Amino acid sequence: MIKIEAVVRPERVNPVVDALIDAGCGGYHVANVSGKGTQQGVEVFTGRGATTTTRAALPKSIITTVVSASMKDAVVNAIIEAAKSGEEGQIGDGKIFVSPVSEVIRVRTGERDSAAL
Numbered sequence: 752m753i754k755i756e757a758v759v760r761p762e763r764v765n766p767v768v769d770a771l772i773d774a775g776c777g778g779y780h781v782a783n784v785s786g787k788g789t790q791q792g793v794e795v796f797t798g799r800g801a802t803t804t805t806r807a808a809l810p811k812s813i814i815t816t817v818v819s820a821s822m823k824d825a826v827v828n829a830i831i832e833a834a835k836s837g838e839e840g841q842i843g844d845g846k847i848f849v850s851p852v853s854e855v856i857r858v859r860t861g862e863r864d865s866a867a868l
Contacts, residue, residue, distance in 0.1 A: 752852040752864065753823045757814045758784070759834040759845040764812045770833035771816060774825045777868055779816040786811055789842050811845070817852050817868060 759767055764781060771779055785808040818826050827847055834845050857867035 752817055752855060752868070753820050754815065754817050754850050754852045755823070755826055755830070756848040756850075757830045757834065757845060758786070758811050758847075759814065759830075760836070760843065761810055761812045763834045763836075763845075764814065766833040767814055767830055770829035771814070771826065774829040775822060776816050776818060776826055779814055782813050782815075784811050784813050785809060788846065809843070817855060819865060819868070823849065 757767060761783065768779065768781070787808050814830075816826065827849065830847055836844050854864065855867040856863050
C-alpha cells in the first residue's frame with residue numbers, strides 16, 4: 752500500500768478530488784495548511800502602484816490518500832494533471848509525496864490492509 756500526499760493550490764482541490772475519484776481512489780482527506788516552498792511568497796500591490804513580495808507562508812491544501820501499489824502511477828498522474836496551472840504549470844502548483852504504508856486497520860471492524868481500504 753502507498754500513501755500519497757499532494758500539496759496543491761486551494762483553488763485546485765475540487766479538480767484534484769474529481770481526478771482521484773475518476774482514477775478509482777476509494778477515499779481521501781483534505782486539510783487546509785500554510786507553508787512556503789519554491790514559490791517564495793506572493794507579489795502584493797501597495798499604495799501608489801508600487802508592489803512588494805510577502806515572504807509569509809501561503810495558503811495551500813493537502814490531499815492525502817492510501818491506495819494499493821498497483822494504483823500509484825494512475826493516482827499520481829491524475830493529481831499532476833488536475834493540479835497543474837495551464838499547459839506548462841507554474842511555480843506554486845504543489846508537490847506530491849509518496850511513501851509506503853506498512854499496515855492499515857479499519858477501527859470499526861478490525862479489517863486489515865486491502866480489506867480496510
